[in-house]
Amino acid sequence: SESDRACADKLLERICADVSDLVRRALAVTLRNSTNLPHHLAKVLIADIDSIAVPILTSSPVLTDADLVDVLKSPAAAKVRAIAQRQTLSLHITQAIVSFGDSAAIAN
Numbered sequence: 001s002e003s004d005r006a007c008a009d010k011l012l013e014r015i016c017a018d019v020s021d022l023v024r025r026a027l028a029v030t031l032r033n034s035t036n037l038p039h040h041l042a043k044v045l046i047a048d049i050d051s052i053a054v055p056i057l058t059s060s061p062v063l064t065d066a067d068l069v070d071v072l073k074s075p076a077a078a079k080v081r082a083i084a085q086r087q088t089l090s091l092h093i094t095q096a097i098v099s100f101g102d103s104a105a106i107a108n
Contacts, residue, residue, distance in 0.1 A: 009038055016044045028052045032059040050078040057082035068093050072100040
């Protein structure tokens, strides 16, 4: 139901704000393939440290090309490589990886 969904979203927001990176990483790993992960929480997770961001960047279907390009413009090599490992990439993202990525990201 809608109220259950709202309650779940609030719980996920609290977990995303947890001080323990182990808790946030468990959330990222658990929800990396979920189409139910709220977009705003996916963005919070990809802005986190590499060990939390990478599972979401590699697999999350809720991220948009714009989200991925924002990450590709950053100097975070592990995050760029994670995007390069996604199952499917649009032409726009592939071009951005070539423009912003390092040789390891391009090799993927």
